Every structure is written in C-alpha cells, then in structure tokens.
Amino acid sequence: xxxxxxxxxxxxxxxxxxxxxxxxxxxxxxxxxxxxxxxxxxxxxxxxxxxxxxxxxxxxxxxxxxxxxxxxxxxxxxxxxxxxxxxxxxxxxxxxxxxxxxxxxxxxxxxxxxxxxxxxxxxxxxxxxxxxxxxxxxxxxxxxxxxxxxxxxxxxxxxxxxxxx
Numbered sequence: 001x002x003x004x005x006x007x008x009x010x011x012x013x014x015x016x017x018x019x020x021x022x023x024x025x026x027x028x029x030x031x032x033x034x035x036x037x038x039x040x041x042x043x044x045x046x047x048x049x050x051x052x053x054x055x056x057x058x059x060x061x062x063x064x065x066x067x068x069x070x071x072x073x074x075x076x077x078x079x080x081x082x083x084x085x086x087x088x089x090x091x092x093x094x095x096x097x098x099x100x101x102x103x104x105x106x107x108x109x110x111x112x113x114x115x116x117x118x119x120x121x122x123x124x125x126x127x128x129x130x131x132x133x134x135x136x137x138x139x140x141x142x143x144x145x146x147x148x149x150x151x152x153x154x155x156x157x158x159x160x161x162x163x164x165x
Contacts, residue, residue, distance in 0.1 A: 008052035012068070019066045020045040020054050027061050104154040104163035111147030115140045119147060124158020 021042055028038040041057045048054045051068060058065050102123055111119030117132030128146075137143030149155070154163045 006052075008050060008055060010051050011049060012051055012054060016051075016054070016066060016068060017045055017048060020048070020057065023064055023066055024057065026064060032061060098161045100157040100159070100161040100163050102157050102163050104150055104165060107155070107163060108147045108149075108151030111143050111150055115143035117143065119143070119150060123150075123155065123163065126158070 024033070024038060024041050024045060027033050028035075033041065044057060045054060054066065055069060058069065100123075107119040107123050109119070110122050111117075115132075115137035117129035117137065120126075120129035120132060132138065132143055132146075135142065150163070154165070156162055
C-alpha cells in the first residue's frame with residue numbers, strides 16, 4: 001500500500017524505464033536471469049508506472065540497481081579545522097639550505113671535458129659516474145648534456161647538499 005509521502009508512489013518516466021531495462025540486461029548477461037524470466041521482467045519494466053512497480057523486479061538481485069532505488073547518502077558533518085589557518089601576515093623564513101664544498105662550475109667542466117663521469121665522481125654520485133664510465137658517457141652525449149645541466153642548474157652532491165655557484 002502506498003501513501004502520499006511514499007517515494008515508491010512517484011511516477012517514473014521513459015529514462016527510468018530505459019535504465020531499468022539496461023540494468024536487467026546486465027543481470028541477464030551475468031547469468032542471473034534465464035531468458036524467459038528476463039523477458040517477463042522487461043515487460044513489467046516497460047509497462048511500469050511507479051517506482052513501486054519496478055522495485056519488485058530487483059528484490060532477488062544484487063547491485064547494480066537503478067539510480068532512484070539507491071538510498072541517498074548523508075553528508076558527513078563539517079568539523080572545524082584544527083589548527084586554525086595562520087594569518088596572512090606571518091613570515092615563514094626560507095628553508096636553510098646547506099651548501100656543499102663542491103663547485104657546480106668544476107663539476108660541469110669535468111663532465112664536459114672528461115666524458116667518463118669524472119664530474120659525477122667529483123660530486124659524489126658514484127652510481128651515475130660508474131654508469132657513465134661503462135657506457136663511455138653515452139658516447140659522450142650523456143656526459144655533455146649532464147655537464148651543461150650542472151653548469152646551468154647546479155645540482156647536489158652525493159649527500160644531497162646544493163653545489164656552490
């Protein structure tokens with residue numbers, strides 16, 4: 001029995017019927033419905049007038065369901081943010097960078113003119129240096145590009161400290 005405030009008493013439209021038929025088809029392809037039962041349920045869905053008429057079609061089936069059958073979710077209550085955001089006038093000093101004793105200019109020149117990873121041995125990146133040594137610096141191209149990047153961008157030493165300018 002449906003009442004005035006009953007959500008199942010709401011009439012459905014063509015879009016909802018099409019959605020029901022599509023989802024019944026998904027259950028059919030999953031093997032949950034035999035052909036004759038699928039045909040019966042599709043006929044009921046096509047002729048359905050209210051949500052109540054459609055809900056009975058999915059009583060014995062697992063999800064997915066038509067969108068209007070899925071209960072609405074409640075939004076989580078909004079909690080105050082802790083700690084409160086800092087005011088805009090607070091000054092945060094830049095991070096304290098620790099500089100290496102190695103120079104980016106020396107590392108870059110060593111990489112360019114001695115293309116066997118010498119500049120990377122100098123900075124303490126032994127893994128890259130050995131790889132460049134074994135590949136002859138990528139036939140010179142890898143070490144040339146690496147040397148230019150060291151000269152332009154600098155880099156870090158083997159302990160992660162920034163190279164000196």
